[in-house]
Structures are given as structure tokens and as C-alpha cells.
Amino acid sequence: MPNTVFTKPLHVLALILMAVMTFAISACQPTDSNQADSASSTDWSCQSHTAPFAYSACHIQSDLLTDERYSLQLFWQSSDSSTPLLTFDNLLNILPSPQSLKFAMNAGMYNENYAPIGYTVIKSEEIRALNLKEGGGNFHLLPNGVLWWDKSGKVQITESNALAKQLKDGSAQPWYATQSGPMLVINDAIHPQFNPDSSSAKIRNGIGVCSDGSLQFVNSEAPVTFYHFAALFKDELKCPNALFLDGGIASALYAPTIDKHDKKEMGVMIGLVENKD
Template sequence: MPSFTLSLPLWVIALFSLSISACQPISTDAADNKTQNWSCQTQDVPFSYSLCSINAEALTDERYSLKLFWQQPDSTQSLLTFDTLLATLPSNQALNFAMNAGMYNENYAPIGYTIIDGEEIKSLNLKEGGGNFHLLPNGVLWWDKLGNVRITESNTLNKQLNSSKAQPWYATQSGPMLVINNEIHPQFNPDSTSLKIRNGAGVCDDGHIKFVNSDEPVTFYQFASLFKDDLSCPNALFLDGGIASALYAPSIDKHDKKEMGVMIGLVENKD
């Protein structure tokens, strides 16, 4: 067969190249773009889950604040829902995403250590007992006034508080810990059949704080493995599960209508 060369005008080649470039996907994964302040996305592997991630450096920017919310302004009435929280935010602030932030009693009051705006709402709970909160070790998600976020096992934090090495401005205690210094909680069973919707938070190697809500029922071991192996979070904390798991993330069309106690959210100042 004879060979031949097909010549195309330069404008045709340029147009074809432009069309190819326009079809390339644009990544929104915070792990792929460390300069991104925050992002929310959904994933299907190893199970279906929603992930909201904050670049820790963003919390040094006055535009962004990671906050805990519980009661309505100038009131002892609990917020209860994301809708009420949204209605009470100042007009110059936007709620980028939010999640339930720990376990609560029948009055929607927190059962673990809670600090909001430097005020201690509930003291550190080191008691033994039943339920997930007391599946020891449990832990505390906390950060100081400079926005340095940590997840610390409760007894360790107690020592740090007593020696003034930790000065939380916000704190929420829950349990169990999911990952402790790169190790999955020792009481989690890989063969467990207890499947529930679960949500939690991790402080991760890539400099992000990651909040996860499973979109399908999973075991504690599966959930902890996600933080350890897939998200590379040396320390992660279970926040709650079942009917208490709630997520507000309008960028991925998530807006749960459940009632809850303390909430955690990323606020952006629009001024």
C-alpha cells in the first residue's frame, strides 16, 4: 500500500487541540490542590461517603473560621438544626459546610468536654461507662485561638490541660477514637457485622482536617480504615452515628434536616 501524508491547515489543528483541552476533567480534590482553602466531594471507594476538607493554613486567614455552635444567640435554646444555624448567622458570613459535632443527652446538651469561644460548657469526661462514647480510648477534637487543630486522646489531653500545654478555644469530646497515632482503635473487630451510618473527623498528613459522613452503613473498622489508609490521617475521632449523623454541604447538594446537639462548621467572612 503506498504511503501518503495528510496535511491540515494550521487553524484546523489549533481548533482540534483546543477542543481536546476543553474536555479534560478539572480536579476538585483538596489533596490534589494543597492551596485550595476547602472543598467538599463525594466518593464511592472503598464505600460511598461525603468528604469535606479544610486546608489547615486557611484557618490562619481571617476570612475563615472553624467554629462550634450549640445555642441560639443570647438564648439557652439549642439551635438543633442547620436551618436555624443558617438563620442566626450574621449577614456577612457564609456557612461553607457543617456537621454534627459530638454526642448529646435528651436535652441536646453535650455529654463530653465542650468549649465554645473559650468558654467551658462541659468539663472533660474521663468516666467509664457504656455506649460508643465510653468505648475507650475516646478523644477530643480541639483547636486554639490561632486555629491549630488537634485530635487528642482524652487522658493525654487531661495531662496537657493540667500542665497548660493545651489551651483550647474550641473543643468537642466524643468517642471512640478511630485512629490513634496511626493505629486503628484496638477494640475494633475487622469481622464485625454492625453496620451504621457514621461520621467523624481526622487530622491528616497532607495538612488538611477532613470531615467524613458515610453515605452507606459501615463498621467501625471500615470507617477507621478509611481515615488511616485512604485519607492518611494519623489521628481520627468518631463523632456520632445512625440517626445523629448529619451533614450540610451545599456545594455537593447535602442538607440534612435532623436535630442535633453541638455542630461544627466552616464559616467564611464575606467582607
């Protein structure tokens, strides 16, 4: 009887110790290839949020675009350059088979023919010259700006007049560029013409280059004012520079990982592409 009382707890304790040791050893083992691939997906992701208002955001880590498998691209016309693509479905149809579109949204503003109204560069070819004119509408709510990146994949948002100087002295050599307006955040300050008490709330989308070098592509799912949309980039997402892309019926998002696939028509599109070769 005394032997029975003491040997059973010791036996249980031994089993527990063996289980703990097995877990510790396995935790130190390298992951298999599938797990590693899954972990790499943290370099980009799309998520839906409910606060401070409903919005969807796709995030790219700063070093992802130096990986030859990935590229950020602008798309506008069909492969024969005769007609605008207009929709995400048409874009998906023209992508070469080794490539896959991870997410996309509308880019710079466009006219009634779906042609860009601001500076547009696609693979170093200037499609539309830098637009420094004054006028009405959101595009001309100055300062406006340009989202652009060079061939190395370094992405920047630059106020339009500042970029004009960089283009002139050769310090900026865009591989891709799209101009829109207004700027939402300029050097960590909200656009000076935005009113925090404004009641003009609309669906809006934009992009921010954040303090850690990452990119945030945001599409509001609920109407929001310019001020509060800009505040999201500045205060919540920590993006010292952000650019409004468009709003209302022109805001569109393709993000299959969060079940977003807008069917709207648009001009230039921006998308993250993975080359699976």
C-alpha cells in the same frame, strides 16, 4: 498550477503557527479575579465518593484557618443562650449577614436535652468539663478523644487523658473543643477494640487530622463498621488521628456544594464559616 499546490499548505501552516503562539502567550498571562477566586476554593471542598463505601467528605487544607476570612466554629445554642439550635436551618438563620456557612456537621455526643456529654469549649468558655468516666455506649469505648483548636486555628485530635495532662500543665489552651468517642485512629493505629470481622454496620460520621495537616470531615452514606470506617481515615485519607463523632440518626451533614442538607436535630454542630467582609 505548481504555485497553487505549494502556497496553500504554507498558508495553512502559518495559520497553525500563529494559533499556537497566541495560545502560549495567553497561557502565560495572569488570571482575572474571578478565576483566582475560583482557584482559591481548592483550599476547601466537599465531594461524594462510592468506594470503599458510599460517603461524603469535606476537606480543609491546613493553612486555610490562618486566613482571616475563614474560621472553624462550634455552635450549640441560640444567640440568647436559652435553647439549643438543633438544626442546620436554625444555625443558618442566626449567622450574621457578612458570614456564610460553607459546610457543617454534628459534633460531639449529647444527652436527651441536646446538651453535650463531653468536654465542650466555645470561644474559650468551658461549657462542659472533660469527661474521663467509664461507662457504656460508644462514647465510653476507650480510648475516646477531643477535637480541639487554639485561637491560631491549629486543629488537633487528642486522646482524652493526654489532653487532661495538657490542660493541667497549660500546654493546651482550647479556643474550641468537642469530646466524643471512640477514637477511630490513634497515632496511625486503628482503635484496638475494633473487630475487622464485625457485622455491626451503621451510618457514621467522624473527623480526621491528616498527615499533611489537612482536615477530613466524613459522613458515610451507607452503613459501615467501626473498623472499616477507621480504615478509611487511616489508609485512604492518610489521617494518623481520627475521631468518631456520632452515628445513626445523629449523623448529619450540611454541604450545599454537593446538595446535602440534612434536617435532623442534634446538639453541638461544627462548621466552616467564611466572613465576606
